[in-house]
Every structure is written in structure tokens, then in C-alpha cells.
Amino acid sequence: MQQLTLLFAMFLFSAIAHAGDKLYIAVASNFEHTLAQLRQDFQALAPTTEIVVSAAASGSHFQQIRHGAPFDIFLSAEADYPVKLDDQKPRLTYAYGKLSLASKEPIDIDALDTVILAIANPAIAPYGTAAIDFLNTKGVTQRGPIGNSVGQTLGFLMSGSVDAALVSLSQRDLAPQFIWQPIAEQLYQPIKQVGILLNDTPTSRTFWDYLQSQRAKDIISANGYGIE
Numbered sequence: 001m002q003q004l005t006l007l008f009a010m011f012l013f014s015a016i017a018h019a020g021d022k023l024y025i026a027v028a029s030n031f032e033h034t035l036a037q038l039r040q041d042f043q044a045l046a047p048t049t050e051i052v053v054s055a056a057a058s059g060s061h062f063q064q065i066r067h068g069a070p071f072d073i074f075l076s077a078e079a080d081y082p083v084k085l086d087d088q089k090p091r092l093t094y095a096y097g098k099l100s101l102a103s104k105e106p107i108d109i110d111a112l113d114t115v116i117l118a119i120a121n122p123a124i125a126p127y128g129t130a131a132i133d134f135l136n137t138k139g140v141t142q143r144g145p146i147g148n149s150v151g152q153t154l155g156f157l158m159s160g161s162v163d164a165a166l167v168s169l170s171q172r173d174l175a176p177q178f179i180w181q182p183i184a185e186q187l188y189q190p191i192k193q194v195g196i197l198l199n200d201t202p203t204s205r206t207f208w209d210y211l212q213s214q215r216a217k218d219i220i221s222a223n224g225y226g227i228e
Contacts, residue, residue: 021049021203024070026061028077028193029149030097030127030168034223035075041219042210049203057149059124065198072204075195078126082196090197094211096226097191099130099183102157102175103164109181115163116144118156125149126191131166133188169224193225 027035032055039051054061054071061074062081075094076082082091101107107115112135119135119142120128127150135142147153150167157165158175172180197208210216217227 023049023051023072023203023207024054025051025073025075025207026054026056026065026069026071027075028058028061028126029055029151030077030170031055031075031095031193032151033174034095034170034220034225037219037223038211038216041215042207045210046206049207051207055149055151057121057125059121060148070199072197072199072201073195073208074198075193077191077193078129079192079194082194085196085198090200090208092195092208092212093192093228094195095193095220096228097127097130097193098169098185098224098226099127099134099166099188099191100169100172101164101181101183102154102167102171102178103181104157104160104178105163106179107164107181109183110138112138112164113140113143116161117142118144118147118153118162118165120147120150120153120167126193127153127166127168130183130188130191134166134183137187172224 035053043049058076058078058081065071065074065085074082077097101109119131122128122132144162145156147156150171153165154167154171154175156162157178169180169182197204221227
């Protein structure tokens with residue numbers, strides 16, 4: 001295993017040997033924290049590469065890219081956006097998201113109609129769509145603010161303006177002071193997070209390959225995601 005890791009590191013160094021490379025990645029807000037860890041791990045292997053990250057709701061990035069935003073890689077939290085951008089470019093399922101209820105105090109998950117609850121905007125954020133799926137199974141009408149992303153949605157809870165928020169389980173490490181209750185995965189449509197390689201260069205291809213390595217998958221899994 002150590003020999004394989006060393007060979008992989010040598011491949012990375014040789015693939016991006018020239019200094020000053022920049023890689024522009026658009027990432028869904030739920031995956032921002034995990035991507036920061038992946039970036040740190042990758043740059044230990046490829047220190048000449050500068051990775052510039054933009055985190056927002058997947059729908060927002062989709063619109064930006066359609067209007068010419070020059071990203072090399074788009075890590076969407078939704079499966080359809082990459083296909084709509086270009087169904088010929090390389091794509092991969094890099095994670096399966098998990099919905100969770102975060103709250104300040106213990107909350108009965110079957111009594112959400114009694115609390116002020118924040119969700120992400122289902123029009124642009126897949127976790128918002130999953131939240132609506134779940135609430136529909138409970139016959140609950142959401143009462144509370146709607147965030148532009150799961151990052152903003154968790155922010156409502158952190159500011160104290162809501163009692164609870166339906167967000168990504170992967171955000172748990174960002175707010176360990178809250179109570180986190182994972183939502184049963186059969187209560188919402190799978191959150192299949194798909195990436196697309198928009199600009200195929202030696203630098204972007206090397207990071208793309210890294211995302212599919214076991215060391216990257218271990219980091220993703222440790223952050224509360226399912227992997228293929």
C-alpha cells in the first residue's frame with residue numbers, strides 16, 4: 001500500500017511539474033469543508049498547484065457556468081446540472097449526500113410542525129429538495145427562512161434565528177454544539193453529487209484523477225458522505 005501511495009505521489013508531481021498552475025473549482029456549499037481537506041491533502045502531493053475554490057448552491061454555479069464563468073471543475077450536489085452543462089465531458093459521482101436535522105435543543109423529528117425550521121432553497125439546492133421530500137412524508141409545511149445554500153441555512157441556526165435546520169450531515173463538524181439527527185435515507189430522493197471536468201488540462205485532469213483515488217474517497221467518507 002505504501003508503495004502504491006508513493007507511486008501515486010510521483011505521478012502527481014510529474015503531471016504538474018511546472019510551477020504557478022491554478023485550478024478553479026466550483027463546489028456545492030455542503031462539500032466546501034470536505035474540499036478544503038482534499039485540497040490540503042492534494043497540495044501536499046502537488047505543492048505547485050494553487051486551487052481557487054468558489055462555494056455556493058449548485059443551481060447558482062450552474063447559472064454562472066452557463067454564462068461563461070471559467071471554472072475547470074464543477075462539483076455539483078445534484079446530478080442533472082453537469083449533464084445539462086455538457087453531456088460529453090467527463091463526469092463522476094464523487095459522493096452521496098446525507099440529510100440531517102440540526103437543532104439547538106432535542107426535537108421530536110415527528111413534530112417539526114411546532115418549530116421554526118430553516119431549509120435550503122429547493123429551486124437551486126439539492127438538499128432543499130431533499131428537505132421538502134422529507135417534510136412531505138411527515139405532512140409538515142416548513143415554517144422559517146429559506147437559505148440560498150446549506151451553508152446559509154446552517155447559518156440561520158448558528159445565529160439563533162431558528163430552532164432547527166435541515167442541512168447536510170457533512171456540516172456536523174462545523175457546528176458540533178448542535179444536536180444532529182440523520183434523516184432516514186428512504187425518506188428523500190438520493191442526493192447523488194456529480195462532478196464535471198469542464199476544462200481538461202494536465203492540472204485539472206490530475207486533480208480529477210485524485211478525486212477517484214482511495215485516499216480521496218477515505219476523506220470524503222470520513223466527512224459523512226456515501227461513496228461508490
